[in-house]
Amino acid sequence: MTKWTTADLPDMTGRTVVITGATSGIGLITARELARVGALVVLAVRSVDKGRAVAATFPGRRAEVRELDVSDLASIRRFAAQWSGGIDVLINNAGIMDVPLSRTADGFELQMATNFFGPFALTNLLLPHLTDRVVSVTSQLHKMGRTHLEDAEDLAGQLRPYKGTAAYNDSKLNLTLFSTELQRRLTASGSPVRSFLAHPGIAATNLATHTVPGKVTRALRFLFNDAEHGALPTLFAATQDLPGNAYVGPDRPGGMKGHPKIGKPAQTALEPQTAARLWSLAAQLTGTGADLPAVA
Numbered sequence: 001m002t003k004w005t006t007a008d009l010p011d012m013t014g015r016t017v018v019i020t021g022a023t024s025g026i027g028l029i030t031a032r033e034l035a036r037v038g039a040l041v042v043l044a045v046r047s048v049d050k051g052r053a054v055a056a057t058f059p060g061r062r063a064e065v066r067e068l069d070v071s072d073l074a075s076i077r078r079f080a081a082q083w084s085g086g087i088d089v090l091i092n093n094a095g096i097m098d099v100p101l102s103r104t105a106d107g108f109e110l111q112m113a114t115n116f117f118g119p120f121a122l123t124n125l126l127l128p129h130l131t132d133r134v135v136s137v138t139s140q141l142h143k144m145g146r147t148h149l150e151d152a153e154d155l156a157g158q159l160r161p162y163k164g165t166a167a168y169n170d171s172k173l174n175l176t177l178f179s180t181e182l183q184r185r186l187t188a189s190g191s192p193v194r195s196f197l198a199h200p201g202i203a204a205t206n207l208a209t210h211t212v213p214g215k216v217t218r219a220l221r222f223l224f225n226d227a228e229h230g231a232l233p234t235l236f237a238a239t240q241d242l243p244g245n246a247y248v249g250p251d252r253p254g255g256m257k258g259h260p261k262i263g264k265p266a267q268t269a270l271e272p273q274t275a276a277r278l279w280s281l282a283a284q285l286t287g288t289g290a291d292l293p294a295v296a
């Protein structure tokens with residue numbers, strides 16, 4: 001079977017894509033490739049200078065840079081309030097992994113804030129502008145995640161001892177549950193917008209700097225995707241005609257590397273009652289998401 005590559009990207013002229021965390025790794029490549037095929041790509045980044053330097057390297061310079069710190073609800077609200085016009089594709093790509101414990105201005109553990117609360121709030125606030133799809137970039141490690149849904153404090157990460165790797169896995173499970181619940185609610189409300197998940201397998205980017213020493217990454221590189229291949233599932237989900245809730249990842253055994261194919265998230269990420277409980281607590285904590293009611 002032919003492997004899907006960036007040569008198969010359709011013309012995206014006239015389409016607007018917003019992508020978070022486009023200054024490095026998978027996000028940078030995704031943004032560059034979508035700009036190359038004609039999309040107006042908005043790089044939603046925490047460092048505008050870094051974003052401008054990246055955008056200046058794109059073919060045709062079809063890119064705009066706007067400030068957005070996805071770990072900070074005030075920044076997300078500013079970004080959304082300044083938006084006018086339609087967005088065809090929102091890509092929730094920005095993420096961090098296994099960082100030392102810290103809490104955000106909103107009182108959230110930083111990985112949960114960046115990898116889950118941020119995409120949740122941003123998507124909900126931009127929903128009135130969205131016309132086609134949301135792609136959320138998850139990780140296969142969501143399969144090792146656990147939910148913490150006792151109450152709002154539990155979800156925000158204030159009640160348990162901190163473990164960096166577990167916090168990452170948990171945040172990606174929440175992101176995956178959010179994405180599947182988003183599709184349920186969009187369908188129930190009659191919206192044509194679709195929600196997709198993409199994961200890069202393992203890709204050599206800056207993500208694991210806190211977890212894996214650089215020399216180990218370099219030695220094991222043959223096992224991974226390079227960042228260019230890591231971006232393919234996101235690009236596939238952002239541009240192909242797929243059923244809502246499609247989960248796209250690499251095709252090689254174990255899903256660690258290769259070319260895009262549709263797979264399945266963990267069963268825990270497909271549980272509607274858990275997802276509805278997560279949505280309700282996240283809505284309470286972020287003050288967003290109440291406009292899209294639960295599925296009866």
Ligand SMILES: NC(=O)c1ccc[n+]([C@@H]2O[C@H](COP(=O)([O-])OP(=O)(O)OC[C@H]3O[C@@H](n4cnc5c(N)ncnc54)[C@H](OP(=O)(O)O)[C@@H]3O)[C@@H](O)[C@H]2O)c1
Pocket residue numbers: 020021022023024025026027044045046047050068069070071072092093094095096097114137138139140199200201202203204205206207208230
């Ligand atoms: N690489 C992998 O093997 C792998 C596997 C599974 C999932 N993923 C997911 O893929 C996505 C992209 O990661 P990557 O591998 O490309 O890592 P990366 O090279 O470290 O890129 C992460 C991007 O996120 C941005 N970012 C981090 N915190 C942010 C914040 N608070 N506000 C706005 N932007 C922020 C970073 O911006 P700065 O440049 O300012 O730091 C950077 O542009 C993440 O969601 C990650 O969890 C990656």
